[in-house]
Amino acid sequence: MYKSKFEACLKRVQKPARYIGNEFNSVHKEKTSDMMSFAFCFPDVYEVGMSHLGMKILYHMLNERSDTVCERVFAPWDDMEREMNNAGIPLLSMESCTPVREFDIVGFTLQYEMSYSNVVNMLRLAEIPLRTSERREGDPFICCGGPCAYHAEPLAELVDFFILGEGEEVNNEVMDAYKVWKGSGEGREKFLETIVKIQGVYVPSFYDVEYNEDNTIKSFTPNREGVPARVKKRIVKDLDNTYIPEKLIVPFMETVHDRIMLEVFRGCIRGCRFCQAGYIYRPVRERSVDRLVKTAENAIAATGYEEMSMSSLSTSDYTCLEELTNRLLDITVDKRINLSLPSLRVDNFSMELMEKVQKVKKSGLTFAPEAGTQRLRDVINKNVTEADLLRTSKIAFGGGYNRMKLYFMLGLPTETDEDVLGIGELANKVIDSFYTLPPEERRGRSVSVTVSTSLFVPKPHTPFQWEPQNTIAELERKASMLSRSIKNRKIIYNWHSSDVSFLEAVFAKGDRRLGEVLISACELGCKFDGWTDFFDFDRWLHAFEIHGIDPRFYAYRKISYDEILPWDYADVGVSKDFMISEHEKAYRGETTSSCREKCSACGAAQFGGGVCFE
């Protein structure tokens, strides 16, 4: 009924292709009354959401079920939101233009904290009651998954249930339970009481939270029988024998990652202490070369993409990387498919590998030393040395590259001005390494290095979860000090706003009292906070003020080990003792071996698979 009005809206907006759907391999199913419907929502714009691998997996997996229709929903850009609003159109699914509020389950994937305002806004546009307590029979259930589900207390009052971990198995169990419940005629709560027994399902309304006078958490306890004190995440033990979509949707418009993403493994053996992904995806589980090559072949045939990337947290740690690269090149070169290798680590980068991926097309080189001095790199357990970086850059410059990007973080725990200035010094040494090459070995007459700093955000489920963030003023002082210290015109320095990083820390470490702040912020117009053209810090501060909440409490406080953390409900499989020991080692400047060198007994072996049993 909304289709013709919707079409008129499309004539008035930028990039209408964001909203048209009907892409090759998109799934269109007739929904009959005995079927279940799942709206898979990505709280950002189409070209961002369509770049996300997890959504592709779960969308196709749910649609494999004959009893379920899964359709996609993205956040409309603000021009489209305005047009839909003027035309009286609520948020619609992409495949069938069905109002999102008519779906049985509405699921959001939470990839970054700054998308929370879009979750609220999308619920509002869908005309779904925002708070769980306001939803009645006939309203959909709202669920969330993705990495932020491990610390999503700010959304606890808005979300009926969270799925912790990898959705390949849990989602099917939840749908099975929904089917039984739908036929039973029982109330909403009964469904939640059933699924809370599934490992990986967290129902926030089944827990009561009490606070101390100093605003820290006094107690966090289940309020009924059969609810676990902590929810253990779910993982897929054997990645070769799980659902891997091959008939991927091929968007019409260019998306951020417009290519086949071949997921080589999950998890990371490294254990960088600032990196949440390095802990929550443990243990490392690899796919076999045979399985990957078969997947790649099928995906190439089914999509026609001209580019493929191997995507994992640290692809160069794949144990059979050389064999895999060779076999992928065998099937890609003749078809003119460009194979790219992102997220290389400096310490195992080899010229040979670089030349292989260059066979088709040369792409830029990016490295992330993260900190400017060896001392600080040891603190964060980024096991990369200056010698490694300079050796690699020399090889790269000799091999024809003359541009390099270096990523660092400012505001890391224990950071001194010397560490900050070390970033500029390291960049200078990289430049110098170019000139130590004999002129006949240099390609190109000059060299340039781009230095980017992001700001450290202490993340839950990392050894730095107890750390305070540097204040905005301190981070800005450090960035401008670094900027002034860089005199070499061959170095370009970029840095990002600290306001967003502050809010990211607040919502990463926040508790459920922030739910009302989110709702107020949304009412004030906050959305697309990850986009600089939308982010409005003053509006956010206003929203905090309305509820008398000081955001600095969440971001700037040094937390003691015995405090109850808002994200303690989530058991990612890594013990708190291990986190404490890693935190203490950081202060002693001691590094921890990678999982392949030596097991550090973090606790992830309990899942019974992956690197722990190699």
Add this chain to the structure above:
Amino acid sequence: MNMAKFISHLDLMRCFTRAINRSGMPVVFSQGFNPHMKMTFALPLPVGVSGLREAADIVFEDGVGDDEIKERLNENLPPDIRVTEVGDVGAKASDIVCAEYGVVLKTDDSAELNSIKDFFGRDEVIAMKLTKKKIEKPINIMEYIRAWEIEGNDSESIRLRLVLDAGGERNLKPDVVVAELAKACGKTDADSADICRREIFCRTREDGILERFY
């Protein structure tokens, strides 16, 4: 509802490239540092306008039959984009001079028929046109309209036929005409109008008579 009309020209080219990749049919690539498929669309379709007889020049390697090309492309294109004919076309994109469009204006007011007649009777209607260099320039759109006709009307809509200059030399997008027309009529909303390109015409004959592109 056909949503494919909202795909931009570049996106449509990419869509065909990938459909050809999926089909596995051999095509000829350009030589040089960055080889790409030899593929040209005769006349880009404006975003929001659908096309019934569009033309693309794609060079397949010898040995691929016309019927096979049609069948395998259709298997590999999204449902809203169809290949209707495959064959050799004598005309070149540079021969194109004009195109015919069908326009459905949504209106319940039959008095607007008179407004439409008045509109096309004017000598001058100035509208802004985006030049190739992306600069807005005022033009008299009447000079670009070769023919117009009211094809019919009912209680909900008025159907029009328009023939407008098209091609590399002089080109007017139909949505510009529809926007001006809607302004003149008052009650019609230009964004609810359905615009469709029916035919592309070119001048290849020596006597100057226009022919269909294919």
